[in-house]
Amino acid sequence: MAEQEGVAKKLVNDPTVAVDEAISGLVMTTPTLVRLQGHRVVIRKDVDSVITAGRVAIMSGGGSGHEPAMGGYVGRGMLTAAVAGAVFTSPPPASILAAIREIGFGNKAGVLLIVMNYTGDRLNFGLAQERARLEGIKVQMVVVGEDCALPVTEKTAGRRGLCGTILVHKISGAMADQGCSLEEIAAAAEAAARDMGTMSVSLSACSVPGKGPSFVLQEDEMELGLGIHGEAGIRRDKVQPADQVIATMVEHLVGSQSYISLKAGDRVVLVVNNLGGTSCLEMSIVARATIQYLVQVKLVRVERCYVGSYMTSLEMAGVSITVLHVDDERLQHLGLTDFVVVILLDLTGTCMYRLPNRCTQLD
Numbered sequence: 001m002a003e004q005e006g007v008a009k010k011l012v013n014d015p016t017v018a019v020d021e022a023i024s025g026l027v028m029t030t031p032t033l034v035r036l037q038g039h040r041v042v043i044r045k046d047v048d049s050v051i052t053a054g055r056v057a058i059m060s061g062g063g064s065g066h067e068p069a070m071g072g073y074v075g076r077g078m079l080t081a082a083v084a085g086a087v088f089t090s091p092p093p094a095s096i097l098a099a100i101r102e103i104g105f106g107n108k109a110g111v112l113l114i115v116m117n118y119t120g121d122r123l124n125f126g127l128a129q130e131r132a133r134l135e136g137i138k139v140q141m142v143v144v145g146e147d148c149a150l151p152v153t154e155k156t157a158g159r160r161g162l163c164g165t166i167l168v169h170k171i172s173g174a175m176a177d178q179g180c181s182l183e184e185i186a187a188a189a190e191a192a193a194r195d196m197g198t199m200s201v202s203l204s205a206c207s208v209p210g211k212g213p214s215f216v217l218q219e220d221e222m223e224l225g226l227g228i229h230g231e232a233g234i235r236r237d238k239v240q241p242a243d244q245v246i247a248t249m250v251e252h253l254v255g256s257q258s259y260i261s262l263k264a265g266d267r268v269v270l271v272v273n274n275l276g277g278t279s280c281l282e283m284s285i286v287a288r289a290t291i292q293y294l295v296q297v298k299l300v301r302v303e304r305c306y307v308g309s310y311m312t313s314l315e316m317a318g319v320s321i322t323v324l325h326v327d328d329e330r331l332q333h334l335g336l337t338d339f340v341v342v343i344l345l346d347l348t349g350t351c352m353y354r355l356p357n358r359c360t361q362l363d
Helices: 015-029 047-052 093-104 119-134 165-177 182-194 242-253 280-297 328-335
Strands: 033-035 041-044 057-064 081-087 111-116 139-144 196-202 221-224 235-238 267-274 301-308 318-325 342-345 351-355 358-361
Touching: 015 033, 015 041, 015 081, 041 047, 041 093, 047 057, 047 093, 057 093, 057 119, 057 165, 081 093, 093 111, 093 119, 111 119, 111 165, 111 182, 119 139, 139 165, 139 182, 165 182, 165 267, 165 328, 182 196, 196 242, 221 242, 242 280, 242 318, 267 280, 267 328, 280 301, 280 318, 301 328
Parallel strands: 057 081, 057 111, 111 139, 267 301
Antiparallel strands: 033 041, 041 081, 196 221, 196 318, 221 235, 267 318, 301 342, 342 351, 351 358
């Protein structure tokens, strides 16, 4: 899609240093993080305790512009380190390797790389992985691609990695904290990636700092199934009411040509993700619509719903919904750390809103 002329307004100083300043701001406001000098890498400040305890180190990364992913997920129970590239650009192999060395040297348990399915990320993380292995570091890589926009019959480079990746981070981080082996964690991460799907809708374009919007949507248009870098979706429609949009998204997500299915009684976790420019009021409306459709129409059990900005596309207005099949073990891994605000739906009609160390029933 052609890029629209004109530079979008943003609160940045110099577009060429925007990513570095953002990382500095993250580290300044998060005392548990440190930045690896000379690289766009953030690491847990207590990484030595992870290595000493013989715990697997979990690492992820990718292009910037999707904040809080991935640096915002570095911490106990999730990532040990995250590496960032320029906006919408894969990080260079040198920085990925530097991060692996920092968390992998002397770590007999090993390092798990969780990578989203984009050509640049797979190539650069793969190159760093091979180099690290030559240096004696035990490292495995899991690729996540849970996009359900394109049908299984479509001949493409593969399913794109989207917001469901954060659930793989959480499951892997919890298992690492429990002392599970690298092989066990990698197997569980791959299984989770197979058991989930994501579908998105956009109401507006995003714009890289210093440039104009990456594509053009008319005032009365929305686009279904687009990627988090502005990649083309499956179709454009006129803007519709939220309930109708969600019904279309869910049916496409679990349709006969999709990668996952839902049957009555299935247990799922739902993520309603803000792509960056959607208001809190709209997010709550979308969450309500998605839960009601899954429970009342698809007859599944929504065990947990995460609502918020988890993997954005700069200021893009829109949402993505992710559905992950769960059992008791997966739910335990997702719940070991209160890393995000959680909305729990009890199918009797009671809605519970859980904050760290507190549970309050809402009217």
